[in-house]
Amino acid sequence: MLNLLHREFIVKNNYLLTLALTTISGLYSAQTFAQCELNPDILNASYQLTSSSNQTAKTVHQSQINLWRQGNTVAHQYPQTDITESWYLLANQQIKPSRYFDGYQRAIEYQPGEVVHGKTEKDWSYRYQLVSNKLIEQLTLVNESGQGCKRTQRFSKNSPNGLVTLTWLPELKLISQFSWQQGKGKQQVTEDWKLIEVGHNPATIKAFFNNLSQYKTTDYADIGDDHSDPFLTQMVTLGFVEHGASGFYDVQGHALEANGHQHSH
Amino acid sequence: MNNTFKASYAVLALVVSSALNADVLPSYQTNSAWYTDAQNSINKKLNSNNQFKAKNVIIFVGDGMGVSTLTAARILQGQQAGNNGEEGYLSFETFPHTALVKTYNVDAQTPDSAGTMTAMMSGLKTDVGVIGVDEDIVRGDCSTVAGNEVVSALELAEIKGLSTGIVSTARITHATPAATFAKSADRNWEDISDMPEDAVTGGCKDIADQLVNFEANLEARFKGVDVNGIEVVMGGGRRHFLPKDASFNSSDAVSEVEGDRTDERDLTAEWQSQYSNGVYVMDQAGFDAINTESTERVMGLFNESHMQYEADRQNDIAGEPSIAEMTSKAIDILDNNDQGFFLMVESGRIDHGHHAGSAYNALTDTIALSDAVKAAVEKTDPNETLILVTADHGHVFTIAGYPKRGNPILGKVVGIGSDKPATASDGLPYTTLGYTNGNGMHDLGSETNADAGYSEEINAGRQDLTNVDTTASGFHQEALIPMSSETHSGEDIALHAQGPGAQLVQGVVEQSVVFHLIEQSLDLIQE
Numbered sequence: 006m007l008n009l010l011h012r013e014f015i016v017k018n019n020y021l022l023t024l025a026l027t028t029i030s031g032l033y034s035a036q037t038f039a040q041c042e043l044n045p046d047i048l049n050a051s052y053q054l055t056s057s058s059n060q061t062a063k064t065v066h067q068s069q070i071n072l073w074r075q076g077n078t079v080a081h082q083y084p085q086t087d088i089t090e091s092w093y094l095l096a097n098q099q100i101k102p103s104r105y106f107d108g109y110q111r112a113i114e115y116q117p118g119e120v121v122h123g124k125t126e127k128d129w130s131y132r133y134q135l136v137s138n139k140l141i142e143q144l145t146l147v148n149e150s151g152q153g154c155k156r157t158q159r160f161s162k163n164s165p166n167g168l169v170t171l172t173w174l175p176e177l178k179l180i181s182q183f184s185w186q187q188g189k190g191k192q193q194v195t196e197d198w199k200l201i202e203v204g205h206n207p208a209t210i211k212a213f214f215n216n217l218s219q220y221k222t223t224d225y226a227d228i229g230d231d232h233s234d235p236f237l238t239q240m241v242t243l244g245f246v247e248h249g250a251s252g253f254y255d256v257q258g259h260a261l262e263a264n265g266h267q268h269s270h
Numbered sequence: 271m272n273n274t275f276k277a278s279y280a281v282l283a284l285v286v287s288s289a290l291n292a293d294v295l296p297s298y299q300t301n302s303a304w305y306t307d308a309q310n311s312i313n314k315k316l317n318s319n320n321q322f323k324a325k326n327v328i329i330f331v332g333d334g335m336g337v338s339t340l341t342a343a344r345i346l347q348g349q350q351a352g353n354n355g356e357e358g359y360l361s362f363e364t365f366p367h368t369a370l371v372k373t374y375n376v377d378a379q380t381p382d383s384a385g386t387m388t389a390m391m392s393g394l395k396t397d398v399g400v401i402g403v404d405e406d407i408v409r410g411d412c413s414t415v416a417g418n419e420v421v422s423a424l425e426l427a428e429i430k431g432l433s434t435g436i437v438s439t440a441r442i443t444h445a446t447p448a449a450t451f452a453k454s455a456d457r458n459w460e461d462i463s464d465m466p467e468d469a470v471t472g473g474c475k476d477i478a479d480q481l482v483n484f485e486a487n488l489e490a491r492f493k494g495v496d497v498n499g500i501e502v503v504m505g506g507g508r509r510h511f512l513p514k515d516a517s518f519n520s521s522d523a524v525s526e527v528e529g530d531r532t533d534e535r536d537l538t539a540e541w542q543s544q545y546s547n548g549v550y551v552m553d554q555a556g557f558d559a560i561n562t563e564s565t566e567r568v569m570g571l572f573n574e575s576h577m578q579y580e581a582d583r584q585n586d587i588a589g590e591p592s593i594a595e596m597t598s599k600a601i602d603i604l605d606n607n608d609q610g611f612f613l614m615v616e617s618g619r620i621d622h623g624h625h626a627g628s629a630y631n632a633l634t635d636t637i638a639l640s641d642a643v644k645a646a647v648e649k650t651d652p653n654e655t656l657i658l659v660t661a662d663h664g665h666v667f668t669i670a671g672y673p674k675r676g677n678p679i680l681g682k683v684v685g686i687g688s689d690k691p692a693t694a695s696d697g698l699p700y701t702t703l704g705y706t707n708g709n710g711m712h713d714l715g716s717e718t719n720a721d722a723g724y725s726e727e728i729n730a731g732r733q734d735l736t737n738v739d740t741t742a743s744g745f746h747q748e749a750l751i752p753m754s755s756e757t758h759s760g761e762d763i764a765l766h767a768q769g770p771g772a773q774l775v776q777g778v779v780e781q782s783v784v785f786h787l788i789e790q791s792l793d794l795i796q797e
Contacts, residue, residue, distance in 0.1 A: 229625025
């Protein structure tokens with residue numbers, strides 16, 4: 006987990022966190038109705054990820070993930086690596102993944118329902134929310150407040166494996182805050198996700214996905230076809246992105262990545 | 271040795287051999303199945319006819335189906351039937367005539383499908399990556415196409431009045447099928463969105479466009495010629511025929527927007543408007559509903575991209591026909607023309623299986639091709655139909671070690687007299703099948719799509735396979751040299767033939783000879 010992104014950087018100030026709190030509290034001031042009228046399917050959200058480890062010297066790393074939703078398409082954008090992963094939910098509930106290499110304006114399309122990173126994409130909630138419904142179901146609801154789009158649920162779970170807390174916006178199916186700890190003392194690893202920005206502007210979201218659709222796309226079956234294409238011959242060395250909050254947990258809530266199973270990025 | 275002596279010696283040898291046969295050879299030798307099978311094989315060749323002219327030609331191309339692939343597939347086929355495997359034959363391996371084919375391209379020792387299929391379809395070798403043009407082309411430069419286009423066997427068959435067909439399990443705009451009908455400076459120009467701006471403004475047409483407008487294009491190139499267009503087109507690649515607009519998505523779409531075309535054209539609709547009696551189908555139900563006696567023309571585009579691997583076919587959303595079903599249906603339509611037909615059938619995904627490092631997918635698709643050839647043999651008269659079965663190139667795919675007879679071809683090497691996997695000098699077991707290069711070993715369990723391996727990081731070199739089921743469909747073999755995908759190989763491939771003109775298939779030949787075999791048999795170019 007600590008190698009989450011290529012270009013991690015040490016936190017030098019608290020600017021983003023301050024911005025985050027200000028943004029969230031004022032986000033839905035117009036939405037005073039008991040019912041939330043915002044469409045969770047048209048949404049973009051930015052998260053600040055802070056990872057800290059006590060394993061050697063105390064280290065803190067920070068990075069960002071942007072979540073984009075447009076109908077049955079979801080994208081996770083990793084600005085530090087110039088890679089965006091996207092998933093399209095088919096009518097038959099299969100999930101089709103695509104990987105966009107923003108720095109190259111190139112994309113690789115995968116077939117729906119096939120094994121990617123050693124597993125078959127089946128859990129849409131995991132991609133849509135960054136945390137799967139399966140994980141949320143394992144947590145204990147501590148309290149609930151607010152109404153409409155601001156309705157907030159706080160979950161937690163304290164197990165021998167560490168503390169997990171989740172602040173959840175159920176109307177938007179969106180993480181507001183998510184953190185977990187694992188280990189004790191010098192072995193302790195902490196990860197904290199904070200929502201720093203949310204948008205609902207259809208034009209902005211459409212423009213983001215339209216931009217992706219302009220990339221030159223290669224069917225993954227064709228990767229072997231053209232060894233004269235430098236992108237295809239080098240692509241695999243660019244590494245793979247594979248996270249999202251609940252991706253790091255097994256069904257007991259164990260933080261898988263902290264156990265040494267790490268992906269390169 | 272002078273001639274008189276040679277003749278005398280030959281007569282003496284004949285007399286002696288026939289006189290000694292019964293006495294000298296022990297019965298356990300002459301009664302051996304090996305012995306009698308081999309003798310019968312010779313007798314069959316002695317009885318072969320010497321007819322050279324055919325009414326119909328069917329060419330099957332196993333993309334990437336090198337000699338080691340044939341051997342491994344035949345063993346797997348036998349083992350799937352409960353036999354040892356080594357003793358069997360793929361359907362076309364029983365054909366009486368065989369040659370080895372040199373596959374290199376004009377500019378490459380190890381070739382690609384574009385250059386090799388152009389050689390087979392047009393009778394001359396050309397460069398890697400270009401379709402239906404000669405070696406004077408500059409790849410990717412539209413301005414160099416004009417004047418360098420070559421004529422294909424399918425075009426000549428059209429001009430002669432034969433019915434024509436193209437079947438592929440790859441996208442129908444992919445390199446191998448494209449070389450039957452298109453002229454392109456780049457194999458990747460499958461639709462207009464794949465082309466650079468200067469190629470579009472320079473007047474070059476994408477490959478899908480060339481397929482739909484084949485009849486008009488051919489008539490424009492040969493003044494006074496009136497052809498009726500390709501009767502059977504079946505394969506994948508719907509994305510290259512549809513506009514980039516979700517409202518054109520088919521029920522089989524796997525992308526939010528299925529079509530790739532940026533010129534707002536729906537080529538399936540254009541094809542249907544050109545051929546009011548043509549039937550456009552996109553799924554198994556549509557395919558099954560085709561009445562081959564009353565249908566004159568079919569365009570079947572069964573997948574957004576390539577059709578499924580045979581082992582993965584049941585996972586298709588709307589259902590897809592097998593390559594054998596497509597071959598049978600194509601023949602049933604094409605043989606309605608009393609003048610005869612020319613049909614090209616490509617098994618395009620053998621190549622993809624190998625590229626992905628999956629022997630399982632490459633071999634199961636090879637067996638599917640064998641079934642398609644069998645169907646063609648059963649539907650045609652060997653006295654009037656020349657059937658050629660070949661590959662465009664091989665892969666760096668090996669059958670190695672000293673496994674005992676009947677050892678599972680996808681398994682670990684188990685030596686003669688042993689029940690335990692043999693170990694290499696590193697103390698680890700190893701598989702019979704392997705690749706010289708590629709993405710390396712992956713254990714994807716019951717996965718049936720080889721391409722899933724591309725989502726894994728390179729894992730080349732030796733791996734501990736002790737607890738891995740290497741016979742599982744999702745197992746990807748070890749590879750020595752790490753590469754994003756496994757590569758083609760440069761050694762010769764095989765050509766098998768039966769029917770009129772098949773006698774000429776012998777020796778070691780250049781790949782461009784394949785065109786001339788077709789031409790000779792059908793008399794496509796008459797003086």
